[in-house]
Amino acid sequence: MHSIKYNIRKTLCGKLLYSLFVFSLIILLNGCQTGGNLKFKETSPENTFTISGRISIPEIIETELAGSLRSALTTLNDFTKFKISAEGVTAQVNKDGTFSLKNVPFSDKMVLKADANKLSLMLRVTETDLYFNDLTNVTINLRTTAEALIFLKGLESEKNLTPGDIRAREYTDEIDNLINAIKLVSQLSPSSVSQSILDLPAVAQPAKALAEKILEREANLKDANGVLRNMLFLKDINLLKTYFSASFKNDWDSSSNYDDLISAFEGYFAQYTFENVAWDVTESEFLPDNIARIRTRVTATIKDNISEEVKKPVTYNFDAYWRKEGTFWKLYKNFPYKLTHPKDAGANSTWGEIADIIKQLNEALATEDITVFENYISQSFTNDFDTSSSYTDLIMTAQIRFVEMDVKISEYSVDRITFISSDANYADVVCSGRVKVFNILPGVDIDSEKVSATLQWRKEGATWKIFKNLPYKFAHKL
Incomplete structure (x- = not known):
């Protein structure tokens, strides 16, 4: 699962994009999954x-x-x-x-x-x-x-x-x-x-x-997962259509469905080549009514067919739900395939609420819609590393950057979302990425290289908002 380059031709928020990397629109390689010590070892009878x-x-x-x-x-x-x-x-x-x-x-x-x-x-x-x-x-x-x-x-x-x-x-x-x-x-x-x-x-x-x-079923599902792994190498969209249910959905993303999944992978196959894919079933649980929870671990490397850039491999763990439809096992729920989808097992609809806001902020960056930022940045926003940071200062900075900067490259990933209170109204969102912008007045590029940050969110009323530790100025430490 890798983020991809998203070229935005509109004039955007330079430094805000430089630091708001969590919000950029990006395509994800494919989903993914914990249980026990999941350190990968090369299978070998000589071990x-x-x-x-x-x-x-x-x-x-x-x-x-x-x-x-x-x-x-x-x-x-x-x-x-x-x-x-x-x-x-x-x-x-x-x-x-x-x-x-x-x-x-x-x-x-x-x-x-x-x-x-x-x-x-x-x-x-x-x-x-x-x-x-x-x-x-x-x-x-x-x-x-x-x-x-x-x-x-x-x-x-x-x-x-x-x-x-x-x-x-x-x-x-x-x-x-x-x-x-x-x-x-x-x-x-x-x-x-x-x-x-x-x-x-x-x-x-x-x-x-x-x-x-006792029926032998787990072996069949492991074989099906092996087919999905080969599907990535072969770029075979028909295999994808065969092994996913027409009723496919994700608990954490209400917009996920069968058509969206197929459309996403058609785009991935057109732009990327999948390399060194390890796809392993680490745990299985068979439930009533021919339903199975399959904990899956995927590590993959992708190469951009245009730039030939090879992305750093990333590992994902997820609990996929399969069910028998007729005589055939199909994956019908919880398969991450976008950047805003979770890397760790156990994500639910609450996880998806934050992911949906991230999606809206992505779109707002492309359309220069400052009202979206006004809606999802807390009025009490602060930064631990800059006492002058505030909601008003962030919005003013964003408006100025919309005029001054053009974004050439943005690469992002949401690495983890952790809910940190018993009532689940606070969350740490760990994200990483790279932004390259063109500063119009000096006529020079600014490249952030690989950066990472932990943004703190909280639920205010019925809405999740960023309330602390979002770097948005060049002087802010990432």
Whole structure:
């Protein structure tokens, strides 16, 4: 997602534009998304991993199964009898349940196993976990054991069930029953368990039945996301039309719809080439009525076909909502594709209120409409870095700059919007960009280079307004 050059031929507010970079009209590459440690690592089977965490069993169990010297029903507070293993690597578990496995080789079907005599616990570690999530504080408990067991039973039936598939809400009750079954067999006497508690029919049979029942859906949605990634490389607008619902919308932008999305990307494909696009699904949640929330992480670099300028890559995270329309999964809600759309997941309609005002201010810059600035700059506006700054001074400066300056280039992006009060009536808007203007009287260019600032907004009545820390003079520090 990159901002683009927007050439305005009208005489505009020079320094105001120089500092009001948050408001310029710009086109965004494409949307985008958090969860865990999202540092990108290049996927490679040659990689090894350190996996650390804790075994957690607050439930009452038969302690002899865990290697105790006495037989009793109690909670476990000494885990030294456990050994943890994965892909041929083993380690002893500490008394408090903590462990660390080092130099674990890559596997796309990795399962951590914690064994103490006949008591067995497990944790499925996915490829996404290995490359995107935090591996320093994993937890092994009865729930992770049930999910890992279902995964292994699925492999026996040639099904590769993902955590998203298994955690789909329609299976919640049955998985809770399986967890309860594991809890109950953990309380059996040793004579009732021949090998492992997970081999007992009371556990193995419902796990197998669940594995056969659960649908493989996450893989299909990951494939669909792969198609969207290739769509950018191929500049294939027909693929975009196929994989987006005709009812597409965004929670944060009431103007977003299917036609607007298609029109935007037709413009992007005409002007830009997409390079080095990483498009990853980091989390999935399946909801009732064949709806899925897919947390997606996109990193992309774009090149301007005219200037051949390559933009610096930026990463975005977003929760896209897909639904099954007929027999086909389509993205129908929350896909950022403009600069005023959020970079982080969790944005809602309140986020969109500020984004809509930014859009109006963009248009006001092009039309030299000072009334829009009068409407969206607070009457009590101030700057921490300049005690002489005020609403009146800002408006007067803008009017003068409308006459003195022509804008040649403006590149902007809204990096983040953070709501900073419990009632969500204050927000910090972090933005960055570059402005190049032509000063008419001296006949020289002024280039801001890359700049950034945090503008403070607040809701006054029913309207969001900038009330602090907007640089609008050459002497202001950016």
